[in-house]
Amino acid sequence: MTSVKAVGDDVSVAEFAEDVRHYLTQTPRQLPSRYLYDALGSALFDAICELPWYRITGAEIRLLARHAPSLWSAMSPLDRIIELGVGDGRKLAALLSARPRGLPPVQVDLVDISAAALETASRTLARLGGTRVVCHEARYEAGLEDASGEAARGRALVLFLGSNIGNFDPPSRDALLRHIRACLRPGDALLLGADLVKPERDLLLAYDDPLGVTGAFNLNLLVRINRELGADFDPACFAHRAIWNVRDARVEMHLVSKRRQMVRIPAAGIKLELQASETIWTESSYKYQPADIVRMIERAGFEATAQWEDGRARFVLTLCGVRAAAVQSASK
Numbered sequence: 001m002t003s004v005k006a007v008g009d010d011v012s013v014a015e016f017a018e019d020v021r022h023y024l025t026q027t028p029r030q031l032p033s034r035y036l037y038d039a040l041g042s043a044l045f046d047a048i049c050e051l052p053w054y055r056i057t058g059a060e061i062r063l064l065a066r067h068a069p070s071l072w073s074a075m076s077p078l079d080r081i082i083e084l085g086v087g088d089g090r091k092l093a094a095l096l097s098a099r100p101r102g103l104p105p106v107q108v109d110l111v112d113i114s115a116a117a118l119e120t121a122s123r124t125l126a127r128l129g130g131t132r133v134v135c136h137e138a139r140y141e142a143g144l145e146d147a148s149g150e151a152a153r154g155r156a157l158v159l160f161l162g163s164n165i166g167n168f169d170p171p172s173r174d175a176l177l178r179h180i181r182a183c184l185r186p187g188d189a190l191l192l193g194a195d196l197v198k199p200e201r202d203l204l205l206a207y208d209d210p211l212g213v214t215g216a217f218n219l220n221l222l223v224r225i226n227r228e229l230g231a232d233f234d235p236a237c238f239a240h241r242a243i244w245n246v247r248d249a250r251v252e253m254h255l256v257s258k259r260r261q262m263v264r265i266p267a268a269g270i271k272l273e274l275q276a277s278e279t280i281w282t283e284s285s286y287k288y289q290p291a292d293i294v295r296m297i298e299r300a301g302f303e304a305t306a307q308w309e310d311g312r313a314r315f316v317l318t319l320c321g322v323r324a325a326a327v328q329s330a331s332k
């Protein structure tokens with residue numbers, strides 16, 4: 001059974017227009033990566049996950065399948081799984097399929113800003129049967145608050161997989177982890193999937209694949225702006241570029257203007273003059289060392305209770321227990 005809730009701050013066209021106006025007029029020009037996921041963008045992202053050069057999804061599914069028994073025994077009895085950013089639902093399905101027999105059913109709460117992604121994931125989970133699925137069409141924070149609020153009793157495991165954490169810059173990432181911690185209670189946990197630093201050649205193939213799927217995923221953002229905001233971007237006049245920024249440990253995706261051109265975006269009230277080679281920065285994917293991950297979750301009030309690494313793809317899952325808040329001393 002599936003139910004869908006649109007929570008408070010779902011994205012309106014007005015908000016999209018305001019973000020496009022704000023970020024495209026910054027130096028350097030930018031667009032928030034969350035807007036990559038319209039229906040076609042979500043489908044292209046699912047295709048990226050199948051590419052041999054994008055190894056995050058395969059590595060994570062292998063790790064989940066291998067360590068599901070330890071996870072279920074560490075979290076038992078578990079009442080609820082809340083997944084932030086759902087993809088196609090296969091990872092959650094892998095985890096639920098490994099649930100030991102005889103345990104009472106868990107409720108699943110799916111939180112995603114993309115209605116298309118929620119639909120695909122709930123279809124995948126419906127095939128398993130016996131799981132109540134609630135979809136929260138919302139940003140992570142609002143959806144998590146809704147899913148973990150007072151009405152939600154029992155023990156919860158939050159899944160934040162696929163290195164979605166890597167799409168946040170460090171201050172927003174730390175704020176989000178603190179927010180997740182604030183929504184949880186002792187006994188609850190977070191399972192965090194994060195991609196590790198690896199050779200530049202592997203990173204560039206993952207984000208600029210020879211089939212051009214990642215390029216299409218990136219360029220589709222311009223098609224979305226044309227459709228939803230009445231703009232006149234010509235996608236053929238832009239090229240996809242991925243670069244490894246070694247100093248900040250992140251892969252950046254850009255759209256590069258192939259020539260000097262004018263673009264009108266009526267609903268955002270702007271007209272842009274782009275120079276040849278000028279870029280629009282559309283996404284950052286931060287990469288980590290295992291110890292960085294432990295430090296960042298500890299800063300947010302968690303403790304690492306297990307860390308499982310796929311050495312081939314260089315990807316880790318970290319099980320983060322809720323650390324009891326430090327007792328404040330009354331005397332100073």
Ligand code: AVI
Binds near residue numbers: 166
């Ligand atoms: C969703 N996110 C974790 C992906 C990533 O690896 O940053 C999005 C992506 N961008 C290009 N390829 C995949």
